[in-house]
Amino acid sequence: MAQARRFEGRSVIVTGAGSGIGEATAMAFAAEGALVTLAELDGAKGEAVRAAIGEQGGTAQFVMTDATDEASVKAMLDAACAAHGPVRHAFNNVGMARPGSLEDMSLEDWNWTVTISLTSAFLAMKHEVPVMKAHGGGTIVNTASMSGRIYTPSAAPSYSAAKAGVIHLSQYASCAYAKDNIRVNSVLPGLTATPVIASMFTAEQQAAIASEHQMIHRAVDPGEIAAAVLFLSSDEAAMITGRGLEVAGGGAHPG
Template sequence: MTTNMMGRVAIVTGAASGIGRATAMALIADGARVMLADLDIAGLDPILADARARGGDAEAIRIDATLEADQAALVAATLDRFGRLDCAVNNVGGGDTGVGICDETLEGWDRTVRLSLTATWLGMKYQIPAMVAKGGGSIVNTASMAGVRYSPAAAPSYSAAKAGVLHLTRYAAHAHAEEGIRVNSLSPGLTATTIVERMFTLDQQAAIAAGGQLIARAVQPREIADAIVFLCSDRSAMITGTNLEVCGGAR
């Protein structure tokens, strides 16, 4: 998919694997200059090597997205390296599976909410002023279909945190529209990432997809990435405060 991302500067958190990796590579392929951020700094090396081999422009930084100082440092490093910030993809998240309301621990709840909701807020706290300074920008927050509807595979903390991302996105979109900031979220369905592959066999993935969506297969990370690139680009100039469900058609 070709967009008008040439020369734009983007941040992608959680860029070392899965949806984050696919998104970073798609943005670079479409001409964006990308700051890759992840706790797994070594996991960013193959993306950097691929970008440079293709003539792309990318840099990497190690951050813990749940730490305010690291989120501030990420934006500062982006401005220092590229001089501006046009779009940001807040893609960090995760949580336990196979636990319910009565057996999830407070420690697990707090960890998941920090990773799947607080990290998104901290990212926007520093991204928005940087975008306002250059006249506007676009933010895409990775949510989840588990935040849209009940999923027995998701812990209550993860479902609640991702539902929080949906409303936080709408809040930010309303609060900063007059400053030229667009904010949208994207809710993937079952996606064929390495994390999902560790959780479910191929047969289990097929059964989950067949039971929960109209297109009976797992979503590929690149299919999520293409939608994110669209939301980052001017082709979605009149879309803000919206949650895009990329899930094969939820039943």
């Protein structure tokens, strides 16, 4: 049976599209006919994903973007609309953490993590919503984390707080813009086998963490997050908004 192409001809933004969850989701959107704007800070990574999508017969443009810089985000939105038409679906995915406990974390490290993990979602939505409002609606999915819903001991407090903020900001926006036919959800990955995780934990360590903290004893594959994002973005989820969808093997991870 031919693969369904739920996003044929639709303009889609993915931030942090050069690696891991963002890369897998950009590839999945493109495979279903979307016209994808890859918003990414790292030029080599963004260009590599653009080329990979092209090789598969898909359509994507790479726009070098700093998701924490408002002018950069606005320019990326403008470029997406100019190349592919008004943005209909956005996946705001950028997020990172600097380690540290509540007592020893510097204010600079706190602000860095909150800016990249929460303020980035605010800036993206601030500029996505007016475009969607003006063109009949759209969907937004923001990347949160299990660490934003429950206590995960090794997550930095800044990261947990920022990701909790992402869940609630998504809920806020879903309420504020339902009347404009804009649905907003968040996705909550558990430990997901992306390059950043591979740089921190061996495959054996990932399996041990998953076994300790999840019902399903393995790390999540980035493609499994992508599948959830595409579902939430698709017309199949037309009555789902303001939700935070856990994709975590039935549990939480400690990082």
